[in-house]
Amino acid sequence: MTNMGSDFVTLGADVGGKDAFIAVNQHVLGLRTLLRQECFKGTGDSLDEIALVLRVDGSVQAWGKTGIGNISLQKKKRFVTGDIFVPADVWSTGDAVSIRRFLMDQVTYAIRLVVEYVNQEGISLDGESLEDALENVRQLYLDGTGIKGVSDEWH
Amino acid sequence: MPGVLALANRTRIKTSHRQRRKAASAHLVYILNNPLSGVDPTGYAACSLDDEASCLLQDGGVNTIVNKAGDTIATTVVADKGQNLTVTGNGGSISATFTGRTGDISRVLAGGPPSDIGAISQRTNGTLDGTAASYALGQDKSPGSTFDFMAADQQAQSKADFEAYRAHTFANEGLEPFAIHPLEAVFQTAQGTYNEIDQTGDLSMESAGTLAVSAMAAMLHVPMAGGRSVTKKAPHGNKIDSRPATLYEKYDKDGNFLKHGITRHENPSKRYTAKQINGGTVVRTDRGPRSEIVKKERDLVERDPGQDNREPWAGNRREE
Numbered sequence: 001m002t003n004m005g006s007d008f009v010t011l012g013a014d015v016g017g018k019d020a021f022i023a024v025n026q027h028v029l030g031l032r033t034l035l036r037q038e039c040f041k042g043t044g045d046s047l048d049e050i051a052l053v054l055r056v057d058g059s060v061q062a063w064g065k066t067g068i069g070n071i072s073l074q075k076k077k078r079f080v081t082g083d084i085f086v087p088a089d090v091w092s093t094g095d096a097v098s099i100r101r102f103l104m105d106q107v108t109y110a111i112r113l114v115v116e117y118v119n120q121e122g123i124s125l126d127g128e129s130l131e132d133a134l135e136n137v138r139q140l141y142l143d144g145t146g147i148k149g150v151s152d153e154w155h
Numbered sequence: 156m157p158g159v160l161a162l163a164n165r166t167r168i169k170t171s172h173r174q175r176r177k178a179a180s181a182h183l184v185y186i187l188n189n190p191l192s193g194v195d196p197t198g199y200a201a202c203s204l205d206d207e208a209s210c211l212l213q214d215g216g217v218n219t220i221v222n223k224a225g226d227t228i229a230t231t232v233v234a235d236k237g238q239n240l241t242v243t244g245n246g247g248s249i250s251a252t253f254t255g256r257t258g259d260i261s262r263v264l265a266g267g268p269p270s271d272i273g274a275i276s277q278r279t280n281g282t283l284d285g286t287a288a289s290y291a292l293g294q295d296k297s298p299g300s301t302f303d304f305m306a307a308d309q310q311a312q313s314k315a316d317f318e319a320y321r322a323h324t325f326a327n328e329g330l331e332p333f334a335i336h337p338l339e340a341v342f343q344t345a346q347g348t349y350n351e352i353d354q355t356g357d358l359s360m361e362s363a364g365t366l367a368v369s370a371m372a373a374m375l376h377v378p379m380a381g382g383r384s385v386t387k388k389a390p391h392g393n394k395i396d397s398r399p400a401t402l403y404e405k406y407d408k409d410g411n412f413l414k415h416g417i418t419r420h421e422n423p424s425k426r427y428t429a430k431q432i433n434g435g436t437v438v439r440t441d442r443g444p445r446s447e448i449v450k451k452e453r454d455l456v457e458r459d460p461g462q463d464n465r466e467p468w469a470g471n472r473r474e475e
Contacts, residue, residue, distance in 0.1 A: 007408075007434065010408070010429075010433075010434035011434065012429055012432035012433065012434050012435060012436065012437075013432070013435075013436040013437070014427050014432060014436075014437050014439075015436060015437065015438045015439065016439050017438070017439060017440070018438060018440050020438075021404075021436070021438040025410065025436070028436065029409070029410045032408060032434070036408075051429035051430075051434070052429075053427075053429050053432055058438075058439065060401070060439045060440065060441060060442050061401075061439045061442070079429075081428075081429040
């Protein structure tokens with residue numbers, strides 16, 4: 001598989017407060033970097049991007065939800081978006097392991113849902129290779145190794 | 156009644172269809188502009204704006220109020236407690252023991268779909284009672300139940316629904332809702348009328364007149380008691396006022412700080428799109444009146460600008 005230059009899986013973050021940002025930013029950057037390194041567009045895939053967005057509850061703004069939502073396919077622009085809602089409970093304890101597990105699980109689940117959704121819409125997307133890539137990401141992310149440019153002092 | 160429409164057709168008057176209908180309506184309002192139905196069930200009277208308020212009570216039943224052009228602008232229903240009314244129009248008819256409630260009958264008169272007696276009964280928990288003054292708001296699109304003055308809780312809910320509907324409608328049109336004072340006046344008048352009936356078992360001419368007049372004023376958006384009824388344009392997005400605004404920080408994919416920004420989100424749960432975030436991070440750092448948030452943003456941009464803060468004053472106070 002070849003990286004075509006642009007990121008296939010992107011992980012944006014809409015954070016509802018500075019407190020939430022301080023708690024999750026390092027973990028989000030780590031996961032974002034690994035997704036960029038490991039997840040590439042398959043040769044037969046019709047989509048250019050899977051754009052996931054974390055909606056992190058904070059002191060200024062809270063969505064009050066958890067899980068995946070708002071999966072939306074933009075056929076003409078060849079990308080699909082989905083929201084991952086992160087409640088304050090996840091980051092307020094400050095436990096890095098639980099934050100990372102939550103983020104990794106939700107991203108994996110979101111990508112599975114996206115693959116299922118776009119396949120139903122008649123758009124080809126290689127779910128198996130993405131699953132393999134996500135497995136690699138999981139190992140590196142939860143181990144804290146192999147994240148270039150990101151400190152692994154989160155343990 | 157030899158329908159004027161039919162007459163016009165026979166003599167082939169060379170006027171537009173709309174003109175002929177308008178001319179006819181001036182004469183046919185009392186049977187709901189539907190002469191072909193041939194139904195004139197109760198001899199409804201038409202009162203004009205120039206008539207005395209007592210006109211509403213002379214004939215009882217459904218009184219159509221017309222303006223000088225002959226257009227129907229409101230309908231007042233005056234009836235005795237328990238009186239049976241049959242209203243025909245818009246392809247259907249309903250019969251009900253009149254309760255003084257607005258809504259179902261009014262809606263038919265106003266051009267809405269025919270309702271049925273079950274709906275009226277259901278709204279009164281099967282008890283059709285009460286007396287007798289009601290009105291419709293013609294082509295006004297507000298829910299008929301907004302002016303339901305029989306049950307306080309329904310009243311409050313209806314008002315809330317109507318406010319929400321109104322705010323939503325105006326928001327979609329990019330407009331600010333105009334002041335509700337004229338409609339509020341009708342509502343309050345209706346409430347007073349009901350209280351009078353409840354206490355005396357009767358309805359005075361003055362009350363019926365006031366109710367009808369205030370309803371008409373609302374219809375015509377005539378300012379009453381200092382209220383405004385002018386539809387205003389929404390202020391420009393950059394105008395500094397008390398509208399809610401959000402201060403945010405934007406970072407790129409690699410976590411580099413890009414800018415301080417300010418945005419207006421009337422609905423705070425509104426999301427930034429994936430395209431706006433573009434794989435980076437947006438952090439909402441403060442929220443408040445736009446006038447205050449603008450000052451905070453300016454201060455931040457002057458002292459600690461990001462590379463995308465291209466305002467002329469960016470970095471002016473960096474050394475502070």
